Amino acid sequence: MFALEVNHIVKTFNDKKKNIVIADDDVSLTVEEGKIYGLLGPNGAGKSTLISLISGILTPTSGTISVFGTDIVSQTVEAKKMMGIVPQEIVTELAFTVDEILHYMGGMYGVPLEERKDRIGEVLRDLDLEEKRYEKARSLSGGMKRRLMVAKAIMHKPRFLILDEPTSGVDVALRQKIWELVRRMNKEGTTILFTTHYLEEAEQLCEEITLIHHGRVIKQGRLSDIQKEFSENVVTFELFRPDVTHLPHVSKQGIEFHYPITTHLDQNMSEVIQHYGDNLRSVKSEAASLEQIFLKLTAN
Ligand SMILES: Nc1ncnc2c1ncn2[C@@H]1O[C@H](COP(=O)(O)OP(=O)(O)O)[C@@H](O)[C@H]1O
Ligand SMILES: [Mg+2]
Incomplete structure (x- = not known):
């Protein structure tokens, strides 16, 4: 009802x-x-x-x-x-x-x-x-x-x-x-x-x-x-030693690295963790905040 x-x-x-x-x-x-x-x-x-x-x-x-x-x-x-x-x-x-x-x-x-x-x-x-x-x-x-x-x-x-x-x-x-x-x-x-x-x-x-x-x-x-629809489709991470062999398609953005999500967030996240191991200073995947979505949708 x-x-x-x-x-x-x-x-x-x-x-x-x-x-x-x-x-x-x-x-x-x-x-x-x-x-x-x-x-x-x-x-x-x-x-x-x-x-x-x-x-x-x-x-x-x-x-x-x-x-x-x-x-x-x-x-x-x-x-x-x-x-x-x-x-x-x-x-x-x-x-x-x-x-x-x-x-x-x-x-x-x-x-x-x-x-x-x-x-x-x-x-x-x-x-x-x-x-x-x-x-x-x-x-x-x-x-x-x-x-x-x-x-x-x-x-x-x-x-x-x-x-x-x-x-x-x-x-x-x-x-x-x-x-x-x-x-x-x-x-x-x-x-x-x-x-x-x-x-x-x-x-x-x-x-x-x-x-x-x-x-x-x-x-x-x-x-x-x-x-989900508006969330950024990248895993973002920082490294202690940036000068290493990277996963394919990883790009450098300032001090951060972006790894595009190709299959599933959890899977791409664990690929990053496995590949970089101890070298990871931080790793995250940010969902867009409602605030950002709202601003985007009501921009005009
Ligand atoms: N009785 C009314 N006569 C003319 N315009 C109105 C009247 N009531 C509301 N509006 C107009 O309708 C629009 C939406 O107002 P409102 O429903 O109060 O918005 P909100 O609550 O989302 O801030 C506004 O542009 C307002 O000026
Ligand atoms: Mg009102």
């Missing part, structure tokens, strides 16, 4: 000044239930627009989106109940207390009144916000407000949690905390979709990604496959 199916979505904004195609007809993606999925792209790529389409805030110009098989346009309420959305911007009712805000959210998403109190306690414990329960949202720090946004989204224990740039502008400690929470919720069965322009985040959290740029999908698939 897919938690999310996005089929050939197009969204055009008919602005007076601009007619922007956010997503052309090849924005399609599927998220399998139980996964953590990354939606990547530089600023302005269309990530938040796609999230708004998935969460039913915007209506697609064409194409369909379903959440656990439920169409977001024709069955909006049912589909929305299965999702929790943490928007990119902090939007919350500053004049109310954390407790009031979460009561309201729980009510809106159908958490029975008698369960709400315990659920609020649980969520606040998870997010380390317990001591702020009866404080006004206005008095929370930026990081706490962001955690409150997550708390609001998970009050009704959604099967599918969507986070739009959850860690942009937060400090390292909170970033770790959010990652931990995402991993824990995922272990407990929640499917996760998050957006980021921060690549380490994708490397840390998910196996599969879609990379969008100017409203178009430019890469999609398993991170490991994408990295």
Whole structure:
């Protein structure tokens, strides 16, 4: 069962000044239930627009989106109940207390009144916000407000949690905390979709990604496959005594030597080790970092 199916979505904004195609007809993606999925792209790529389409805030110009098989346009309420959305911007009712805000959210998403109190306690414990329960949202720090946004989204224990740039502008400690929470919720069965322009985040959290740029999908698939595709196909090594008989096709690059991978990385690596033995100062084969891949793919 897919938690999310996005089929050939197009969204055009008919602005007076601009007619922007956010997503052309090849924005399609599927998220399998139980996964953590990354939606990547530089600023302005269309990530938040796609999230708004998935969460039913915007209506697609064409194409369909379903959440656990439920169409977001024709069955909006049912589909929305299965999702929790943490928007990119902090939007919350500053004049109310954390407790009031979460009561309201729980009510809106159908958490029975008698369960709400315990659920609020649980969520606040998870997010380390317990001591702020009866404080006004206005008095929370930026990081706490962001955690409150997550708390609001998970009050009704959604099967599918969507986070739009959850860690942009937060400090390292909170970033770790959010990652931990995402991993824990995922272990407990929640499917996760998050957006980021921060690549380490994708490397840390998910196996599969879609990379969008100017409203178009430019890469999609398993991170490991994408990295393999872009990885350098050479074994790089340094020698203590460079003046020796070399393997065929070895070339010198500064103080390093490059040996092209012809059959299989492991095999070529062991050929180098066997041939040079004690003379090896270092030997490595570098997979391209996601950062490099991203820059290459979004260069124009
Ligand atoms: N309501 C709108 N009307 C016109 N243009 C919009 C609207 N919403 C978003 N856009 C445009 O769509 C593009 C993608 O924006 P967005 O989805 O916010 O990107 P991202 O979240 O990847 O940074 C931007 O060029 C933005 O100006
Ligand atoms: Mg955005």
